[in-house]
Amino acid sequence: MLYRVIQKFGLDVLQWNEVDDSHSSTVYQCTLLHGENVYLKIPFTKLKFQRELSAYEILQGSVPIPYLINYWSGDEECPGAFLISALKGKPLTAKTTPTVAYQVGTLHAKMHSVTPPTxxxxxxxxxxxxxxSNFIERQFQSFAADVRDILDERLYEKAIEKYKKMKQQLPSPDGPSFVHMDFRPANIIVHDGSISGVIDFESARFGSTEIDFTKLYCDILSLDSSLYQAYKDGYSSIRPLINLEEVLPFYRFTDAFNSIGWCKRRGVEKNALFLEENIARLKKWVL
Structure with a gap:
């Protein structure tokens, strides 16, 4: 498939490497004959291709994103492919500075300021x-059968009870806004102390902002109060920030639950470590 896509885009590729940390697409970093670095991205499904393509159209000029050089709508064998410019820098890490955390907050708020076309x-x-509320319910229930195959019955039933109780305590949704749905450090690129941009939109929706804070909080913001405060300051400089303490517990819990189901679908052995981490997270919430 890679060679077909290279041919479709008419590229002279000197070398290529598959990107490991990509879960909804197959992504290759390619060095072209004249030295330019680009990315080839092949989403797993046609729907993911359509979401990604739409996101580039919607976000262009609103937030920093890679340049979409070209795309191919695919055929019966391939759902489609993208040729994307390479952003300078590397993914965000927990060793970042409050200055960068502030920039992440402003970027996130600008994204959430994008509303559905009139x-x-x-x-x-x-x-x-x-x-x-129905969207959250559908997401949760879609993974429930997979989770039931993994957890013992007692833990599973307690998780269902916890979900119902916590869901009733959610505040009114905040939006409608463009929500990334996978706003994690690996998708935020930093270069020389500044944000280069955000990538990967195959899960994006218009919805409530409350769903979009969990992964960044778990991986970085919860580890350093100064980073958390800087992020909140940056976000609030663009648009009002909801009370995260009201919504984070529910979405951290459902993220752990849904991730267990994701591991079942994608392969328990292949994702054994990620599965163990999320079972441990789930147990802390329900036991």
């Missing part, structure tokens, strides 16, 4: 805001 044409990205 003509109602969401070009591949659904607007889930008006039925947000």
């Amino acid at each position: 003509n109602g044409d969401f070009i591949g990205i659904n607007n889930e805001f008006d039925n947000w």
Whole structure:
């Protein structure tokens, strides 16, 4: 498939490497014959291709993102592919500075300031805001059968009870906003102390901002209070920030639950460490 995509884009590739930390697409970093670095991205499904393509159209000029050089709509064998410019820098890490955390906050708020097109044409990205509670329910229930195969019955039943109780305590949703749905450090690129941009939009929706803070909080913000405060200051400089303490417990819990189901679907052995981490997280919430 890689060679077909290279041929479709007419590229002279000197060398290529598959990117490891990509979970919804196959991504290759390619060095072209004249020295330029680009990325080839092949989403797993046509829907993910459509979301990614729509996100580039919607976000262009609003937040820093890579330049979409070209795309191919695919055929019966391939759902589609993208040729994308390489952002300078490396993924965000917990060793970052409050200055960068502030920039992450402003970037995130600018993304959340993007609202659905007034003509109602969401070009591949659904607007889930008006039925947000049902959207969360569908997501949770879609993984429940997979999770049940992994957990013992007692832990599973307690998790279901915990979910129902916590969901009732959620505040009114905040939006409608463009939500990334996978806003994690690996998708935020930093170069020389500044944000280069954000990548990977195959899970994006229009919905409530409350779902979009969990992964960044778990991986970085929860580890350093100065980073957390800087992020909140940056976000609040663009738009009002919801009370994260009200929503983070629920979404951290459901993230652990849904991740267990994700591991079941993608392969328990292949994702054994990630599975163990999320079972341990889930147990802390319910036991």
